[in-house]
Amino acid sequence: MAQNPISGLLTPFRSANLELANRVVMAPMTRYFSPGGIPGPDVASYYAKRAEAGVGLIVTEGAFIPHPAAGFAETIPVLFGEEAMAAWRKVTEAVHGHHGKIAAQLWHIGSQFLPGGSEGHEAEHVSASGLAGPGQELGKAMTLAEVDGMIDAYASAAVNSKDAGFDGIELHAAHGYLIDGFFWQGSNVRSDHYGGSLVARTRLGADIVRECRARCGSDFPIIMRFSQWKNADYNARLAETPQELDMFLAPLIDAGVDIFDCSTRRFWEPAFADGEMGLAGWAKKLSGKPTMTVGSVGLTTDLFGSLGEQGAQTSANIAQLMAMFERGDFDLVAIGRMLITHPDWIAKVSRGEHDSLAPFSKDELARLD
Numbered sequence: 001m002a003q004n005p006i007s008g009l010l011t012p013f014r015s016a017n018l019e020l021a022n023r024v025v026m027a028p029m030t031r032y033f034s035p036g037g038i039p040g041p042d043v044a045s046y047y048a049k050r051a052e053a054g055v056g057l058i059v060t061e062g063a064f065i066p067h068p069a070a071g072f073a074e075t076i077p078v079l080f081g082e083e084a085m086a087a088w089r090k091v092t093e094a095v096h097g098h099h100g101k102i103a104a105q106l107w108h109i110g111s112q113f114l115p116g117g118s119e120g121h122e123a124e125h126v127s128a129s130g131l132a133g134p135g136q137e138l139g140k141a142m143t144l145a146e147v148d149g150m151i152d153a154y155a156s157a158a159v160n161s162k163d164a165g166f167d168g169i170e171l172h173a174a175h176g177y178l179i180d181g182f183f184w185q186g187s188n189v190r191s192d193h194y195g196g197s198l199v200a201r202t203r204l205g206a207d208i209v210r211e212c213r214a215r216c217g218s219d220f221p222i223i224m225r226f227s228q229w230k231n232a233d234y235n236a237r238l239a240e241t242p243q244e245l246d247m248f249l250a251p252l253i254d255a256g257v258d259i260f261d262c263s264t265r266r267f268w269e270p271a272f273a274d275g276e277m278g279l280a281g282w283a284k285k286l287s288g289k290p291t292m293t294v295g296s297v298g299l300t301t302d303l304f305g306s307l308g309e310q311g312a313q314t315s316a317n318i319a320q321l322m323a324m325f326e327r328g329d330f331d332l333v334a335i336g337r338m339l340i341t342h343p344d345w346i347a348k349v350s351r352g353e354h355d356s357l358a359p360f361s362k363d364e365l366a367r368l369d
Helices: 041-052 082-096 144-163 178-183 203-216 242-255 279-287 318-326 337-341 345-350 362-366
Strands: 024-026 057-064 101-107 131-133 168-175 222-230 259-263 291-294 332-335
Touching: 041 057, 041 082, 082 101, 082 144, 101 144, 144 168, 144 203, 168 178, 168 203, 168 259, 178 203, 178 222, 203 222, 203 242, 242 279, 259 279, 279 291, 332 337, 337 362
Parallel strands: 024 057, 024 332, 057 101, 101 168, 168 222, 222 259, 259 291, 291 332
Antiparallel strands: none
């Protein structure tokens, strides 16, 4: 009998605050399927189907925190209000019914333009400095009082998530969205203590983590997604060297991050010019915390490239993924597009069928199942 090519990913994962049946994670993917911000039975079924197929941890699509400028799309779910939270309880119950675990992704878009949800709201966007990137003005910079209110909004969403039965939260601090807009010098030109040096720019993220931790308890898992690249600049970098990455991570670790979700467009690409290790590998080495890799797992094309007419073909990079996992570069692997197209991806790849899987196309984003 042939050896399971992803057997290592099917071993249990245990960290200080989180235990999973295996190391396969469903990556967060915006789907626009929650009218009025309320996730319906189809959303519960969608996540439950992946849990039933053996995914160890599901990270939900981004859900807006209770802030008026968190996002303006009416079909993206929210993490506040009695109706929405009652609906999320049905989602978590459905996933738990298949012995899966699920974390809520807390989202504020900041100065980023969200298709289908920013048109006509440009002036309402709030962020570190009213910039989507260098010279790209959008919305307005937050006052210190507004920053305090933002920290409270994130922490309120974290408490709501815990009350709804989620097994943890993920703070979306990547791709140029609100928290990352403070991290990146291209969008943060503040002159107060939330701007300036790389360490100073981590302060909002650290303050949010600290307040979520204070309100949710020491044993509630907090994952943070971060990235070098931004929606406004694929070549942007928070850290040019491992030393700078170490400086960036340290305040977030001190604040209470449990796991780093290291978002890259292609998981196999080196994080720095020196060496071959990716972002998740460096984050794990420097932080001592578990890390998650993500980015074109099993596919030839990154997310944005796959939205064209050609879609994304399957790739033989599973062997490379496993080689990196086995040398200890990361602990968890997040898979997005392949789990939309193939909810039973784990079983199919375990049988060695990866190369025969149907490719991903943008039409798959319209799936309700």
